Amino acid sequence: MQAFNFSFINLGCNKNLVDTQFLMWRIFDLWINNPNYEINYNTDPYDKQVDFVFLNTCWFISSWREEMISTMNDLIKKWKKVYLLGCWLQYFKTLSNAKTNAPLIKGGLGGFKEEIKITKDIFHLSRSDFENITIAKLLKWYNSPDFKDFKFTEYPRAYTNAEFWFEYLKIAEWCDNHCTFCIIPKLRWKQKSLPIEKIINEIYNMLNAGIQEIILIAQDTTTYWRDLYGESKLFELLEEIEKIDADFQYRLLYLYPDIITIKELKRLTRFKKFIPYFDIPLQHISSPILKRMWRFYDEKKIYQLLDFIKKEFPNSFIRTNFIIWFPWEEAEDNQKLLEFINLKYFDNIALFEYHDEPFATSSKLDKKVPDTIIRKRFTEARQLVNRQLLDREDNRKWKEYIWYIMDIQTNLSSLTKEVAWMKWTTEDLKTLITVRPQLHAPEIDPYDEIKLEQITWVFEDKDLEIWDKIVYKI
Secondary structure, eight states, X not given: OEEEEEEEEEOSOHHHHHHHHHHHHHHHHHHXXXXXXXXXXXXXXXXXXXXXXXXXXXXXXXXXXHHHHHHHHHHHHTTOEEEEEEHHHHHHHHHHHSOTTOTTSTTSSGGGHHHHHHHHHHHHHHOOOBTTBOHHHHHHHHSOTTSOOOOGGGSOOOOTTGGGTEEEEEOEESOOOOOTTOOHHHHSOSOEEOOHHHHHXXXXXXXXXXXXXXXXXXXXXXXXXXXXXXXXXXXXXXXXXHXXXXXXXXXXXXXXXXXXXXXXXXHHTTOSSEEEXXXXXXBOSOHHHHHHTTOOOOHHHHHHHHHXXXXXXXXXXXXXXXXXSOTTOOHHHHHHHHHHHTTOOOSEEEEEEOXXXXXXXXXXXXXXXXXXXXXXXXXXXXXXXHHHHHHHHHHTTTOEEEEEEEEEEOSSSOBOOBTTTTBOOTTGGGOEEEEOOTTSOTTTSOOEEEEGGGEEEESSSSOBOTTOEEEEEO
16 A cells, blocks of 8 residues: 655635645545555645645745745755645746746846746756646646636535634635736636535535634625626625525625725625625725726725725724835825824734736836835834734723634643633643634734633533633633
């Protein structure tokens, strides 16, 4: 019998994670009934027993590509056989095939020559086969080689987050928006949505696996089904989800503000299973900059949406992201952004420094902001955001929250308790508990770290464990 000892590393977005989960099941399915193989999956890709690693990659910005290259180097040093999967493959293919003098960015590829060389070297070192597994076959399992196909729900899936009661559900893939700083439509393909019935079937599969929180994701969830019917059917999908007779909740990630309207937000107020979490990637507040980003909304609409959410969803959580010093951004544009941030609409903000990416339309724009100014303004924005987050945490003190334990840091083998009286030993009280608040999205928003004496209720009469549901006070 031949052993297949493998592991996975998933880099980048949660859409990548869903792809990885489907591929994991396909691998198990391929060998599970084959008497000639023994399949051993290890969660630690660097474990000495692991000899084969599937690395799902990201390409979106240079820092994430650097992470991929660093990870590849670490794996190669450990003598791991590696298969590269995901977005970076398509990026590398496009980048390495481009002529140096091609007018893809202002001045050609220029500074990307070194990246081309490094990625070629890494790609050459990473290509390794195991028995009858080939690159072509893996791409067929993972996705079609041209990335135009999206049929994963025809196969089972490994739910890697099931122990924490949540999981991601990808309702569409790719994108049609053509934002000037992004190349997803150029590198991958146009949006392709899954039919509602397939999504509902997948939800039933997830519920049968014990999942209680479903997170709907796509490049742009608000344009779901526009590729099939010429207009969004997201809220028709949500209405079908609301009809499911089961105890669960769902949230939406990446609500593109071009599409969403007050009328649609009013529909959300009627949904009972919807978690009032609004992930709205605004990128900026200045209308001239939004136009150059190829974003089809203005300041007035942004304020209307945010004011409505604050009024109609008083217990909501709003997250956004901004790009600092996009080309043509003047000091007054940046000041307008800082003043907007200071209005405290948001519970979490991600900040990104602008820098040119190959093939992005924005790389052709003139009036680039010098790096020294970008870093100075980014630091100023970062300090403002950090102060707001600290104020938000101060406002949460002495309030009770509810949700699931993500981690227990203790030297004890178990935490035995008397639930009725919440009696803990002296050693127990040294334990630190990591909890995700109900409104916070997993892997995106901050978790709470509490002590045992902050727990006011435990829902199960048993030893305290990871994934237990508790009530606690900040």
